Amino acid sequence: MIEARFWSAVLGDPVTYADEDFVVVSANATTSGVAFQRAPRLPAPTWPEPGMPQQMHLDVMVDDLEAAGTAVLALGGRALGGDHVYADPAGHPFCLIKRPGWAPPVQGGPGQADAAKGQPDAGEGDGSD
Numbered sequence: 001m002i003e004a005r006f007w008s009a010v011l012g013d014p015v016t017y018a019d020e021d022f023v024v025v026s027a028n029a030t031t032s033g034v035a036f037q038r039a040p041r042l043p044a045p046t047w048p049e050p051g052m053p054q055q056m057h058l059d060v061m062v063d064d065l066e067a068a069g070t071a072v073l074a075l076g077g078r079a080l081g082g083d084h085v086y087a088d089p090a091g092h093p094f095c096l097i098k099r100p101g102w103a104p105p106v107q108g109g110p111g112q113a114d115a116a117k118g119q120p121d122a123g124e125g126d127g128s129d
Contacts, residue, residue, distance in 0.1 A: 002076070002089050004036045009075050010060060010088075012108020034058075044091035048080070058094040063106045068096050071110035 004023035008015050013033060017024040026033020047054040062068035065084055073079065076089045084096040099106055 001036055001038065006075050006077065006089050007034055007036070010072060010077075010110050012106075012110075045087075045093065046091075047093050054093050056092055059097045060094060060109065061099050061103065061106060062096050062109060063099050065096055065098055068110040072096065075110065 001018075001023050004015055004018070004025055008025045011025060011034070013025050013027050015023055016026045016029045016033065021038040023036045024033050025036075042055075043052050045054045046052045060068075069079070069084060069086070072086050077086045079085070080087050080093055085093060086096065087093050096110070
């Protein structure tokens with residue numbers, strides 16, 4: 001499913017289960033994650049227009065909003081306007097949010113792979129807080 005591949009790349013987690021109608025993206029096969037069930041006739045949301053409301057909303061924490069936004073667009077997402085608001089390939093809206101200082105650095109996810117190369121591990125004076 002295109003949707004699962006998109007969210008796997010955005011969240012930086014692998015597809016851990018897939019059959020014809022159901023896919024799970026999670027850190028590993030023994031933890032919870034985001035699951036997708038095929039719904040072929042489900043109309044795409046039109047949010048913020050009222051015709052078809054959003055069916056879910058995720059806030060995805062990232063270290064670099066610009067790099068992550070560029071990566072989301074390259075993965076097939078689209079910008080909806082507003083402050084880092086995007087839609088996935090099926091039209092579900094989501095936001096990219098800046099990692100707050102109290103949270104550990106983001107591993108994986110959109111725009112994170114290149115930024116992490118050559119950087120010290122968390123707690124080794126990476127200055128990301």
